[in-house]
Amino acid sequence: xxxxxxxxxxxxxxxxxxxxxxxxxxxxxxxxxxxxxxxxxxxxxxxxxxxxxxxxxxxxxxxxxxxxxxxxxxxxxxxxxxxxxxxxxxxxxxxxxxxxxxxxxxxxxxxxxxxxxxxxxxxxxxxxxxxxxxxxxxxxxxxxxxxxxxxxxxxxxxxxxxxxxxxxxxxxxxxxxxxxxxxxxxxxxxxxxxxxxxxxxxxxxxxxxxxxxxxxxxxxxxxxxxxxxxxxxxxxxxxxxxxxxxxxxxxxxxxxxxxxxxxxxxxxxxxxxxxxxxxxxxxxxxxxxxxxxxxxxxxxxxxxxxxxxxxxxxxxxxxxxxxxxxxxxxxxxxxxxxxxxxxxxxxxx
Amino acid sequence: xxxxxxxxxxxxxxxxxxxxxxxxxxxxxxxxxxxxxxxxxxxxxxxxxxxxxxxxxxxxxxxxxxxxxxxxxxxxxxxxxxxxxxxxxxxxxxxxxxxxxxxxxxxxxxxxxxxxxxxxxxxxxxxxxxxxxxxxxxxxxxxxxxxxxxxxxxxxxxxxxxxxxxxxxxxxxxxxxxxxxxxxxxxxxxxxxxxxxxxxxxxxxxxxxxxxxxxxxxxxxxxxxxxxxxxxxxxxxxxxxxxxxxxxxxxxxxxxxxxxxxxxxxxxxxxxxxxxxxxxxxxxxxxxxxxxxxxxxxxxxxxxxxxxxxxxxxxxxxxxxxxxxxxxxxxxxxxxxxxxxxxxxxxxx
Numbered sequence: 001x002x003x004x005x006x007x008x009x010x011x012x013x014x015x016x017x018x019x020x021x022x023x024x025x026x027x028x029x030x031x032x033x034x035x036x037x038x039x040x041x042x043x044x045x046x047x048x049x050x051x052x053x054x055x056x057x058x059x060x061x062x063x064x065x066x067x068x069x070x071x072x073x074x075x076x077x078x079x080x081x082x083x084x085x086x087x088x089x090x091x092x093x094x095x096x097x098x099x100x101x102x103x104x105x106x107x108x109x110x111x112x113x114x115x116x117x118x119x120x121x122x123x124x125x126x127x128x129x130x131x132x133x134x135x136x137x138x139x140x141x142x143x144x145x146x147x148x149x150x151x152x153x154x155x156x157x158x159x160x161x162x163x164x165x166x167x168x169x170x171x172x173x174x175x176x177x178x179x180x181x182x183x184x185x186x187x188x189x190x191x192x193x194x195x196x197x198x199x200x201x202x203x204x205x206x207x208x209x210x211x212x213x214x215x216x217x218x219x220x221x222x223x224x225x226x227x228x229x230x231x232x233x234x235x236x237x238x239x240x241x242x243x244x245x246x247x248x249x250x251x252x253x254x255x256x257x258x259x260x261x262x263x264x265x266x267x268x269x270x271x272x273x274x275x276x277x278x279x280x281x282x283x284x285x286x287x288x289x290x291x292x293x294x295x296x297x298x299x300x301x302x303x304x305x306x307x308x309x310x311x312x313x314x315x316x317x318x319x320x321x322x323x324x325x326x327x328x329x330x331x332x333x334x335x336x337x338x339x340x341x342x343x344x345x346x347x348x349x
Numbered sequence: 350x351x352x353x354x355x356x357x358x359x360x361x362x363x364x365x366x367x368x369x370x371x372x373x374x375x376x377x378x379x380x381x382x383x384x385x386x387x388x389x390x391x392x393x394x395x396x397x398x399x400x401x402x403x404x405x406x407x408x409x410x411x412x413x414x415x416x417x418x419x420x421x422x423x424x425x426x427x428x429x430x431x432x433x434x435x436x437x438x439x440x441x442x443x444x445x446x447x448x449x450x451x452x453x454x455x456x457x458x459x460x461x462x463x464x465x466x467x468x469x470x471x472x473x474x475x476x477x478x479x480x481x482x483x484x485x486x487x488x489x490x491x492x493x494x495x496x497x498x499x500x501x502x503x504x505x506x507x508x509x510x511x512x513x514x515x516x517x518x519x520x521x522x523x524x525x526x527x528x529x530x531x532x533x534x535x536x537x538x539x540x541x542x543x544x545x546x547x548x549x550x551x552x553x554x555x556x557x558x559x560x561x562x563x564x565x566x567x568x569x570x571x572x573x574x575x576x577x578x579x580x581x582x583x584x585x586x587x588x589x590x591x592x593x594x595x596x597x598x599x600x601x602x603x604x605x606x607x608x609x610x611x612x613x614x615x616x617x618x619x620x621x622x623x624x625x626x627x628x629x630x631x632x633x634x635x636x637x638x639x640x641x642x643x644x645x646x647x648x649x650x651x652x653x654x655x656x657x658x659x660x661x662x663x664x665x666x667x668x669x670x671x672x673x674x675x676x677x678x679x680x681x682x683x684x685x686x687x688x689x690x691x692x693x694x695x696x697x698x
Contacts, residue, residue: 057648060631
């Protein structure tokens with residue numbers, strides 16, 4: 001795979017939001033300026049995902065041109081990899097708060113969500129992906145999923161497959177997802193469709209890997225227009241890594257139970273259950289879950305009730321085994337080894 | 350200097366809170382348990398500085414033994430290097446919130462502050478420091494300052510110097526400081542005393558360096574009982590680094606103005622002034638100011654209105670020049686080069 005070598009495996013920045021291709025975006029300045037006028041705003045907050053943060057100053061410039069002089073435009077410097085990384089501090093302290101590039105996890109008047117769609121042409125790589133999909137004469141049923149940034153072409157993708165003889169199955173997932181066919185790193189409910197194969201169109205391999213873990217009975221074909229490569233999701237290496245972590249954690253005495261304080265990531269009941277069940281478990285609260293922050297805690301293993309992508313994709317970077325709540329149950333012997341599954345989130349907040 | 354080699358220069362963990370010597374602490378469990386009873390608390394939050402985080406689980410165990418079963422004890426996993434790193438999320442969501450190891454920056458009923466005093470014997474190293482202080486027959490006047498963790502021995506230190514013929518000058522600084530003779534990394538008002546020499550008793554060299562920068566007319570002798578070494582604060586290397594950063598930033602077009610959202614670090618007027626004065630300045634808000642978080646912003650230089658220790662001690666780790674507000678004024682030509690001074694904080698919040 002022609003992965004960007006600057007980003008190591010397990011790096012969440014490697015999500016297709018990095019600017020490998022020149023793109024043009026519509027920042028929906030009209031909507032923002034209108035909100036400033038309507039609310040007599042003096043403070044405007046802008047939040048961009050990591051890969052697009054460098055666009056922030058240009059967007060701020062454009063907004064400053066269009067609004068009164070007394071309006072202060074603020075850029076969020078908090079890490080942002082998804083819709084649950086909402087900068088609630090900035091949101092609460094600005095009159096108009098704009099979150100770019102992710103679709104709402106929950107509709108709220110407090111946030112203006114501006115999607116930033118990729119303008120990469122997805123069809124050449126979809127053409128190549130046909131080699132990995134079953135011939136429509138043998139099996140015409142195919143599921144189609146993509147990420148927020150390619151959502152604007154979703155209907156075209158469906159038609160494109162339809163024209164080639166496929167019966168395309170799509171659905172909107174659960175409340176956590178805005179669009180039909182959309183997947184998140186923590187939610188693949190949109191792939192709960194009646195087909196043995198699913199085509200994922202999008203950058204990176206972490207989303208389709210989660211998808212394949214969540215739907216182990218389906219063949220997951222990855223058409224990646226960002227890295228221009230077609231692959232089939234292979235969960236074997238991923239499973240080996242997870243089993244290795246679980247095995248290492250089986251000897252753990254002291255457990256750190258991480259409760260993530262980010263909006264949309266708090267699973268209090270799950271954390272509380274573990275604490276109630278294990279007197280050597282200690283609740284640790286934090287927003288960003290990073291190796292640095294955990295290094296000073298004298299624990300033998302961690303279980304993360306927050307973002308499963310941190311646990312699995314960044315897992316090897318932590319100094320002690322880092323498990324999902326389901327993996328914890330296996331490690332402490334409450335569940336058999338073969339119940340290892342992917343950790344997903346289904347609610348909003 | 351026998352610095353702990355694990356910590357690089359500029360590492361804020363190198364503050365004497367790292368456990369080089371065995372120490373015993375009084376966690377004031379009685380006060381905590383009493384507050385739990387009084388408030389019928391079901392949630393108790395504990396926050397420790399980085400170097401003491403590994404003590405957290407043991408303290409949590411002890412508290413759990415002493416309170417009803419339905420009380421959940423939570424450990425803050427947020428980075429903590431000072432009193433302004435208060436975990437306000439945890440504070441707001443727990444009935445009893447305890448901050449260990451730092452003295453209050455502002456008195457509030459919401460927080461139980463538990464000092465954790467060092468039990469390192471300071472007098473052997475003070476004995477050695479006499480070589481660097483003027484003979485009391487020549488100049489008996491000496492200022493005495495220390496950090497929160499040695500505060501319990503402050504009166505003894507004064508007597509000790511007094512017995513050796515010195516006239517010891519001490520004062521409580523401003524509102525930001527709790528104790529007479531106490532210094533913070535961002536505040537040296539307690540050294541505003543009528544003496545040409547100041548003895549700093551404490552770990553690390555960053556505090557006394559700030560002290561020497563803030564009081565350039567005074568000889569600052571460092572008696573470091575943690576690393577067991579006596580030195581005289583030398584601002585030359587520090588100044589060279591700062592001037593190098595200022596010079597590099599002189600060519601900057603695009604400036605990132607950092608507004609730190611941590612309690613006690615927000616200097617809104619200073620940020621606003623820079624924005625008003627410079628149309629190529631962009632306001633960036635964040636809690637932790639780290640090299641990683643700034644890397645994705647396409648700026649030529651940064652000015653940090655938050656913690657001056659991040660700016661100066663961690664400065665070289667940022668990919669672009671990082672200046673204090675005063676240094677910014679020099680870099681853009683509003684002030685002459687020789688006005689470079691140390692950035693300090695004087696209010697509470």
